[in-house]
Amino acid sequence: MTAGEQGPQRRDSEASHAASLAQKLLCWAALACACDGGTDGPPVDPDDVDGDGIANDLDVCPGTRDPAQHDEDGDRIGDLCDVCPTVADPEQGDRGEVDANAFPDGVGDACDPRPSRGGDRIAALHTFATDTTPSWQGSGWTIDGDRVRATSATSAPARWQHRRAEQGDAVSARLAVEVVAFAAAGAWLSVALDGDGVQSGRTCTLFADRNGDGSGDGSSELEVRELGGAVAVRTVPGAAAGPFDLIILRGIDRLGGKVACRLVFADGRAPIEASITTIDTLTTGQYVMAAEVADVTVTSLVVYASPVACPTTTATTTAAAAAPAGLAACNHP
Numbered sequence: 001m002t003a004g005e006q007g008p009q010r011r012d013s014e015a016s017h018a019a020s021l022a023q024k025l026l027c028w029a030a031l032a033c034a035c036d037g038g039t040d041g042p043p044v045d046p047d048d049v050d051g052d053g054i055a056n057d058l059d060v061c062p063g064t065r066d067p068a069q070h071d072e073d074g075d076r077i078g079d080l081c082d083v084c085p086t087v088a089d090p091e092q093g094d095r096g097e098v099d100a101n102a103f104p105d106g107v108g109d110a111c112d113p114r115p116s117r118g119g120d121r122i123a124a125l126h127t128f129a130t131d132t133t134p135s136w137q138g139s140g141w142t143i144d145g146d147r148v149r150a151t152s153a154t155s156a157p158a159r160w161q162h163r164r165a166e167q168g169d170a171v172s173a174r175l176a177v178e179v180v181a182f183a184a185a186g187a188w189l190s191v192a193l194d195g196d197g198v199q200s201g202r203t204c205t206l207f208a209d210r211n212g213d214g215s216g217d218g219s220s221e222l223e224v225r226e227l228g229g230a231v232a233v234r235t236v237p238g239a240a241a242g243p244f245d246l247i248i249l250r251g252i253d254r255l256g257g258k259v260a261c262r263l264v265f266a267d268g269r270a271p272i273e274a275s276i277t278t279i280d281t282l283t284t285g286q287y288v289m290a291a292e293v294a295d296v297t298v299t300s301l302v303v304y305a306s307p308v309a310c311p312t313t314t315a316t317t318t319a320a321a322a323a324p325a326g327l328a329a330c331n332h333p
Contacts, residue, residue: 194285
């Protein structure tokens, strides 16, 4: 067959194939109409576009079906559509990544643990309004309304470890503390990753005055402890009674890892941070909240995580050698 003969035949074949495909599409469309009775479903109510029974002008998430209408931070943006569900941010600002020539990640500037790095997400949100104790293992904490409480009356530390682990090159847990009253010198409150929060794990702990006899300078201490036992401590002027957020961040990059502990005050005082280098590049671990000899009321716990993208070899030099050129996705808190 000559090239001139192949052209018309190919065009005829293509035309026949197109006609056959069009016929199949028509048949599929007819079947779809027959299955749903020939309708397109109920019309959208212009006064309730998400169909959750809440009128648009009263809905805290007008574009997201949200019958519960829970608004943890009280900024009139519901939890399901808030870029910072536990930090009031009515402007919903998320420009940190854009200003750093990156894509916005949907975690707002007011709460983003790494505001200039993309890829973070809200991995878990616990407002305790709908939480149930089977989600947690441990004892000493009690859900009361939309809060969880621990009491100094117990003989053992209050400890709750979530049953599901979170994974990421960067993971952080933000504990919103409404009030804490330490009953003795050395009493403490902590949030932890990658362990049980009492005997193991990377921990961020707020201690009452630890001078031992209760006659110290009255200052609290912020301590970050690494898996291998290394510690960094910062003094917190005065007694931290709340409200504040206690935050732990763990991140790795091609050269190793870092864990940081932050205390963010609700009254606008400058945050306090302590940080330390980690001994490994662990990317998976459970999160924990714990307290001892303290009366504590917690309003929420939110966990942020980024994708796992970096080498996870233990040795720093090996990790650096294994990293491909231009590994821009590697993260660090």
